[in-house]
Amino acid sequence: MSGRLTVIGLGPGDAAQVTPEATAAIAAATDFFGYAPYLDRLSLREDQHRHASDNREELDRSRAALEAAVSGRHVAVVSGGDPGVFAMAAAVCEAIESGPEAWRQLDVSVVPGVTAMLAVAARAGAPLGHDFCAISLSDNLKPWDLVERRLKAAAGAGFVIALYNPISRARPWQLGRAFECLRDVLPATAPVIFGRAAFRPAERIEVMGLADANPTKADMATCIIIGSPETRVIDRDGRAPLVYSPRSAGGLSR
Template identity: 70%
Template sequence: MTGRLTVIGLGPGSASQVTPEAASAVRAAREFYGYKPYLDRLDLADGQIRHASDNREEISRAEAALARAAEGIDVAVVSGGDPGVFAMAAAVCEAIEAGPDKWREIELTIIPGVTAMLAVAARIGAPLGHDFCAISLSDNLKPWELIERRLDAASKAGFVIALYNPISKARPWQLGKAFELLRGNLPASTPVIFGRAAGRTDERIEIFSLGEADAGKADMATCVIIGSPETRLLRRKGSQPLVYTPRYATEASR
């Protein structure tokens, strides 16, 4: 008998941002695999079991969950944000491709969640109102030179850029290098949003210009959104400014 494997996106951290579909999937699963801080967010019933692992153990976590599902157990793998955005859905697919044929027979369901860039964008206005892209600054799985080429191409093409995994203790320099590169392609006045814990009680959302943006303001839990040359900052008396990118592009409207 083959079990089921459900990959669940828990959103950016607030219980109110967990979708009803994700909450239902949590109630239905028997065993849970994930990074410990994500598993700690689950309010599990008696008989539901957690299997916690380190953040860098994605493939081994996926393999363990698949092996258990192959034994007939209803298993869930949990991710923060959306599991398909730099997260566990891809790791599970990679493990299935490299694993035994029986893993391909497992019933697989992926439950989407609110990813960090959407939560941060919603708190500040509409910076993703026109074309945008998401880039992870982590070079654990790709070379830094490739990251630089993508940053260069995206900024020259006029995309708003959401940066995931911007900085860590092992990579304290990369966000600063990214800002240096982007300053060569974008106006110094381009809005930059540092969004941490959007929707949670410890939320911190800050706006700077690209010219004054300080990489030290970010940590691994921060999503950084860099506007395009079209992105605007609307100051409001007594309220936080709105940052938005118009739905039209200047070149297309000429």
């Protein structure tokens, strides 16, 4: 049997947002490698096997998955959200680049998923309606001064910014410092969306101005979207506000 490896995005957590392509790829695989909470989302058959590992073991997980695929297994590496956004697809590619030639000859495919910033944006309105970027606040694989430079450059260029990996027990201070950097560039009224567990039972979506943004409102299940100076908030009596970024910039209209 010829082995293969598929990297699968499971979406933001709601079963309704797992794509049909991902569902088919899950049904076809024999072995599943991933962070345990993501594997817990799967209902596997008796002939399917799970191989759980810690969230910070991406390269070791990728190598183990590639070895299983080379041995002839049909392997799935699973990620929450989209596997290509701060997730396992890049780790698998890194492992292949530095690994044996046999890994390069495998049939490797990536199945996209709904990433966290899209789920949070959908709950809030349309904050990503114009140019935007995504930045991870984790400094595990890059220096913090680079994060600060990118935050200030993106805010100064007028991008809406989605923040991934905003805070953790091991990184308790970075989000507060990120807000300080953004306050140096953006108006105090720039809307900030804290989106936790979007589309899941524990969902919490909060909107406030940058001046009032408090790091304690976030955890690792939170994706934060910071609006540009042109992002608007539509208040609605008795309903959650709608946050959107106009399709035009610089005062232009169509």
